[in-house]
Structure formats: structure tokens, C-alpha cells
Amino acid sequence: MKNSLAKTPLYAWHIANKANMADFGGYLMPLWYTSAKNEHLSVISGAGIFDTSHMAVLLLAGPDSRDLLQLCFTQNLETCTGPKRGPLTAGRCVYGAYLNQNGEVIDDTIVSQTGPDTYLLVVNAGMGGPVAEHLSRNQGNLDITITDLTDKVGKMDIQGPAAAKIVKKVISDPESVLEQMPYFSFKGHFDPAAPGSGTVRLKDGTPILLSRTGYTGEFGFEIFLDPANIVSLWESVLAAGKEFGVTACGLAARDSLRAGAVLPLSHQDIGHWPFVNNPWSFALPYTADGKGFTKEFIGAKALLGLQHAAYTLSFAGFDLRKVSLPSQVTDLSGNEIGTVLTCVTDMAIGRSVGRIFSIASPDKPEGFNATGISCGFVKIKNALAPGARVLLVDPRRKIEVEIVRDIRPDRTARRPIRVMA
Amino acid sequence: MKELSQIVLPKDISYTQNHEWLRQEGDEAVVGVSDYAQDQLGEIVFAELPAAGDAFGQGQAFGTLESVKAVSEIYMPVAGEITAINEDLRNDPASINTDPYGKGWLIRLKPDNSDDQKKLMGRAAYLEMVKGKQ
Numbered sequence: 001m002k003n004s005l006a007k008t009p010l011y012a013w014h015i016a017n018k019a020n021m022a023d024f025g026g027y028l029m030p031l032w033y034t035s036a037k038n039e040h041l042s043v044i045s046g047a048g049i050f051d052t053s054h055m056a057v058l059l060l061a062g063p064d065s066r067d068l069l070q071l072c073f074t075q076n077l078e079t080c081t082g083p084k085r086g087p088l089t090a091g092r093c094v095y096g097a098y099l100n101q102n103g104e105v106i107d108d109t110i111v112s113q114t115g116p117d118t119y120l121l122v123v124n125a126g127m128g129g130p131v132a133e134h135l136s137r138n139q140g141n142l143d144i145t146i147t148d149l150t151d152k153v154g155k156m157d158i159q160g161p162a163a164a165k166i167v168k169k170v171i172s173d174p175e176s177v178l179e180q181m182p183y184f185s186f187k188g189h190f191d192p193a194a195p196g197s198g199t200v201r202l203k204d205g206t207p208i209l210l211s212r213t214g215y216t217g218e219f220g221f222e223i224f225l226d227p228a229n230i231v232s233l234w235e236s237v238l239a240a241g242k243e244f245g246v247t248a249c250g251l252a253a254r255d256s257l258r259a260g261a262v263l264p265l266s267h268q269d270i271g272h273w274p275f276v277n278n279p280w281s282f283a284l285p286y287t288a289d290g291k292g293f294t295k296e297f298i299g300a301k302a303l304l305g306l307q308h309a310a311y312t313l314s315f316a317g318f319d320l321r322k323v324s325l326p327s328q329v330t331d332l333s334g335n336e337i338g339t340v341l342t343c344v345t346d347m348a349i350g351r352s353v354g355r356i357f358s359i360a361s362p363d364k365p366e367g368f369n370a371t372g373i374s375c376g377f378v379k380i381k382n383a384l385a386p387g388a389r390v391l392l393v394d395p396r397r398k399i400e401v402e403i404v405r406d407i408r409p410d411r412t413a414r415r416p417i418r419v420m421a
Numbered sequence: 422m423k424e425l426s427q428i429v430l431p432k433d434i435s436y437t438q439n440h441e442w443l444r445q446e447g448d449e450a451v452v453g454v455s456d457y458a459q460d461q462l463g464e465i466v467f468a469e470l471p472a473a474g475d476a477f478g479q480g481q482a483f484g485t486l487e488s489v490k491a492v493s494e495i496y497m498p499v500a501g502e503i504t505a506i507n508e509d510l511r512n513d514p515a516s517i518n519t520d521p522y523g524k525g526w527l528i529r530l531k532p533d534n535s536d537d538q539k540k541l542m543g544r545a546a547y548l549e550m551v552k553g554k555q
Contacts, residue, residue: 020422020463035464035515036489252463252490320467324492345489347466372466396485396494 008053009154009227010234019250025125027054030250037347039253043216044348044360046245047160049237050254052215052222053230056128056150058121060135064142065117072098072138073111074275076285076295081184088113090196093184093213096283098134099299103274103306107131108266108283110213112186115195120149120209120224124266138298153190154230158237159220159257161360161412162244164421167210167221169240170233172201177210178421183414186211190225202233212417215254217261219412219420259376260346260408262314269312269341269377276303277383278312310379312341315390315401316356320345320372323394329378330391332400338380340392347372349408361410374399375407422460429456430548431522435498435541438550439480442522443498443541446529452498453526454486454517457551463488465517468510470527476502479537483528486517499537501530 005028014021019030030051032039042048060068069077075096077088088094093112097105107127112120123131128150135146158166168174177187177200188200190209200210202225209224225233238246255265262279264270270278284303285294293300322343329338349358350370357364378390388403412420430436434444440458444451459465467487477483482494483503506528510516517525532538542550 018422020461031490032463037464037466037515040489256489321469321487322492345466345487347489396482396492 008051009230010051024251025054027125029054032250032252033248036252039247039249040256040347042245042247043160043218043257047158047162047166047241048247048249050157050249052155052157054125055155056123057153058128058132059147059149060119062144063117064144065119068142068144070295072135072298074283090115091185093186097275098131099275103299103302104272105270105275106134153224154227155224156234157214157222159214159216159218161219163220166241166244170202170236172203178417181212181417183212216257217411217413219415256344256346259342259344261411262407274303274306274309276309279314311383312377312379313403314377314407316404316407317374317399317401320374321399322374323392327392327394329380330393332389338378340378342376343374344376345372345374346408349373356409358408358410430544432544436547437498437541439496441498449529449531451526452528453521456521459518459521462493465514468514470506471503473503473505498541500533503528503530505529
């Protein structure tokens with residue numbers, strides 16, 4: 001099957017730079033280059049870049065686009081942005097999921113509104129087809145065109161506290177571009193014909209879509225552009241970011257960074273079970289009392305009618321040892337209570353004086369040494385409060401971990417851009 | 422990842438199917454993992470090793486090597502009793518990556534019998550086996 005795997009435009013670069021490659025979502029992707037640990041740490045302390053061209057991109061256009069999203073997407077587009085819960089408008093994006101009638105996840109997504117009637121939907125590798133099919137099946141008489149742009153869009157992420165300083169060096173007119181750019185907003189467009197195109201250009205004139213989003217929990221951007229230009233952007237970012245320690249990162253670092261930031265991996269932490277009782281309830285349009293939803297959408301009825309649903313909870317271990325999947329979760333007496341969804345090591349954190357600190361924590365104790373902590377998600381039958389202890393069990397070892405609300409402290413994703421640029 | 426031609430495989434040691442190596446030193450033997458194995462694992466962040474005095478049979482798992490992404494078991498090339506473990510790995514587990522046949526050694530052991538060694542491979546046979554995996 002090896003020959004049927006897709007390659008991104010950066011494939012030759014990955015090979016030339018000795019990446020350890022593996023199949024991910026039907027694409028041959030870098031797992032790491034020389035050290036997944038250093039790649040992870042560089043995103044906390046400086047910046048890392050990720051080839052994310054394997055992600056699928058759909059374009060929704062037409063006067064009824066918003067109505068279809070209100071039917072198929074978990075967020076209520078009229079009340080989903082900012083602390084005041086304003087509507088989604090052009091230049092803003094929002095995280096959510098597409099559910100089936102049973103309230104189970106088809107895929108998760110970031111929806112970006114690019115114009116009055118146009119939306120870009122970024123979904124996971126290989127999911128462009130299934131999500132497009134789900135949307136068109138529910139389209140009815142709505143006036144909408146759904147286009148799969150996956151092969152026409154290149155994508156790379158720059159993540160880490162130095163990301164804005166690096167982006168500044170590779171785009172034209174950086175001051176005005178990076179001014180007023182809140183978390184989950186974007187500017188520009190990769191399609192020269194699209195509205196907003198030209199707002200953000202690389203120094204050579206290439207139009208890009210620059211989005212203040214990512215999958216690491218750290219400050220940074222996702223960049224969308226013509227795939228023909230991505231290798232040159234990748235190389236110019238590496239050159240521009242040298243002074244900030246920018247590092248090319250593979251999927252291993254991406255996985256450990258996102259787990260430490262309590263972000264789910266679709267089809268692993270969320271999937272074919274009801275999308276409730278998990279750390280991502282902010283993606284559902286709950287009413288203020290939490291008993292209902294502010295809109296009707298596919299899957300809503302099933303979620304509200306659930307009698308008993310499993311709980312997905314984040315955990316942190318006490319050292320860096322992991323279990324390998326598949327693994328069971330037991331209580332401290334050894335009774336099976338669930339399964340492990342994700343177990344990775346966040347090498348940027350460690351425990352000291354009874355809590356977790358990160359290498360980026362301003363209040364870390366003197367001489368703090370981040371020894372790494374295993375972390376991830378478990379799916380268990382009944383709710384457990386933060387602080388509860390459980391065992392993760394694989395054939396090789398049993399490790400005791402703690403149910404936690406959050407994992408890696410002092411993340412930078414939401415920092416105001418004016419202090420980061 | 423390294424090309425096959427870049428994998429370092431010393432001639433004076435024996436190899437196992439599970440990618441450990443063994444070097445006879447007097448009546449003891451030193452054990453580690455091959456350059457091929459460390460390259461496949463990626464940077465090792467933790468080595469879980471037994472204690473001196475523990476005894477294992479040939480092919481039995483005696484510890485684990487942990488990279489950011491994976492946990493791999495390490496197996497005894499020959500039956501024997503552990504006489505020492507590499508304490509320096511506690512602070513520098515990545516020396517298994519940078520110097521797999523030197524500073525990155527894992528354990529010293531006293532073999533139970535010399536027959537076990539006949540089941541190990543020399544450099545050429547091990548290289549052929551690794552080639553088959555490419």
C-alpha cells in the first residue's frame with residue numbers, strides 16, 4: 001500500500017532533512033526530524049513550524065451557507081465569538097464539530113468566515129470527502145456550492161512565543177497586518193480572486209491567509225497559500241526564525257503539544273460516541289443553564305436525550321512513563337473502569353511542590369527541571385472529580401495518574417498579539 | 422532517518438533479532454541497542470532498567486526504552502544475571518542515541534552459559550536482517 005500514500009509539497013524537504021516518515025491519514029508525514037523532544041521544547045520556548053498540508057480544506061459558498069452550517073456544525077454562529085459571545089463575521093473563525101444523528105463525531109473543524117456568504121472549513125486529513133458528503137446530504141434545497149480545495153491549498157503552522165516576530169520578517173507591511181488580530185481571527189486569502197485577498201502578502205507578493213489559530217496551545221499562526229509557494233515560505237521562515245531558534249517539527253511533537261494543551265485528536269479522543277461529558281463542551285451551543293441548546297442542529301436531539309454517556313477526562317501522570325495503546329483504565333483496586341484514548345509525554349513540564357510547572361512558567365521554583373509528565377485522555381464509565389487517581393494498565397506496566405482539569409500551565413495561545421510581536 | 426549505509430554496526434559485537442547488541446568482556450558481557458534501533462525509536466527520554474542482581478532468561482524483556490512517542494521493550498541477548506546498569510542514563514538517556522555502542526550501553530551481565538551466544542548474529546547477518554525490513 002506504500003505507493004498509494006499521498007505526499008505533501010514539502011515531502012522532498014522532509015526526506016532531505018532526514019525526517020522519520022510515517023502514514024498519517026493517508027499521507028506520508030514526518031514524525032520527527034532529529035529529536036521530537038527538542039521539537040516540542042522549541043515550540044514552548046521559541047517557535048516551531050509544522051507541515052499541515054495533509055489537512056483537508058472545504059469551501060462553502062452561496063447565500064444559504066450559514067443555514068447549512070447552523071444545521072450541521074455544533075457551534076451557534078450567532079453567538080460563538082469573543083467573551084461577549086458575538087456572531088461569527090468575516091475574518092473570524094471558530095472551533096466545533098460535525099455530528100451524526102446519534103450525536104457522534106464525524107470530524108472536528110475550524111470554520112473561518114471569509115466573506116458574506118463564504119466559509120472555509122478545515123477538517124482532518126482524509127476527511128474532506130466524508131465531511132463534504134455529509135454536508136451535501138443535508139443540503140436539501142439550500143443554495144450552496146461545496147468545493148474540496150485540499151489539493152489546491154498548502155498549509156503550514158508557525159507556533160510558539162516567537163511566531164509573530166518571525167512572521168513579521170516574511171510578510172509585507174507587517175505592522176498593519178499584525179495589528180488588531182485576536183485569537184481565532186484571520187486576515188488575507190490564498191486565492192487572489194477571493195474577497196480580502198491581498199491584505200496579507202509575503203515579501204515576494206504571494207497572497208496568504210494568515211490565521212491566529214493552531215494545534216499546540218501556544219501562540220502562533222496557521223498559514224494557507226498556493227501549494228506551489230509553500231517550500232519557499234517554509235525555507236524563508238526557517239531562515240528568518242533562526243535567531244529565535246525556530247525548529248521544523250513533526251507529528252510526534254504536534255501530538256504531545258496538543259495533548260498537553262487539552263486539545264482532542266479527532267477519531268481518537270472524539271469519534272463514534274456521543275460528543276458530551278468531555279473537556280470540549282465549549283464547542284456545543286449550550287443555553288446558560290446548560291440544559292438545552294440555543295439552536296437546533298444534527299445530533300442535538302440525541303445529545304439532550306442521553307441517559308448514560310461515558311466521560312472523557314484529561315489526566316496527568318507523576319513522571320514521564322507512558323502506557324502504549326490499547327490500554328485499560330482501572331480504579332486503584334484494579335477494577336476496570338474505562339480505556340485510554342491518548343497517552344503521550346509532555347517534555348516541557350514537571351512536578352514540583354505538589355503541582356505542575358512548565359519551562360515557561362514565570363513562577364517555576366528555582367532550579368526547576370522539567371522531567372516530563374505523561375498525559376492525555378481517558379474514557380471512563382462514570383464521572384471523576386479532578387484530583388481522583390486511576391491506573392493506566394498495558395501489558396507491560398501500570399502507572400498511577402491523576403484526573404486533572406488542565407495539563408501544561410502558562411500556555412501562550414491567547415496572549416494579546418501586541419505583547420508577542 | 423538514517424540511510425542503511427549510515428547505520429554504524431561494529432564488527433566485534435553480536436546482535437539479536439530484537440536489535441540488542443552484546444560485547445563479551447572477560448567473563449561478563451555488555452549489552453545495548455543497535456544504531457538501527459536507536460534511529461527507529463527516536464530520541465530516548467527514559468530508560469527503565471532492572472537492578473543489579475536480577476536474573477533473566479534469553480529473550481526475556483528486562484526493561485523499556487521510552488521515546489516521546491513510543492515505549493519499546495528490550496530483551497536479554499543471553500540468559501544471565503545483571504551485574505551493573507548504566508547509571509549515567511538517568512541524566513542522559515539520549516546518549517543511547519548519540520553513542521549506542523559506548524556511553525549508551527544499558528547493562529552488564531554474567532551469562533549463564535556460553536551456548537546462548539550461538540544464537541546471536543554477526544554484523545553481516547544482522548545487516549541482512551535489517552535490509553529485509555527496509
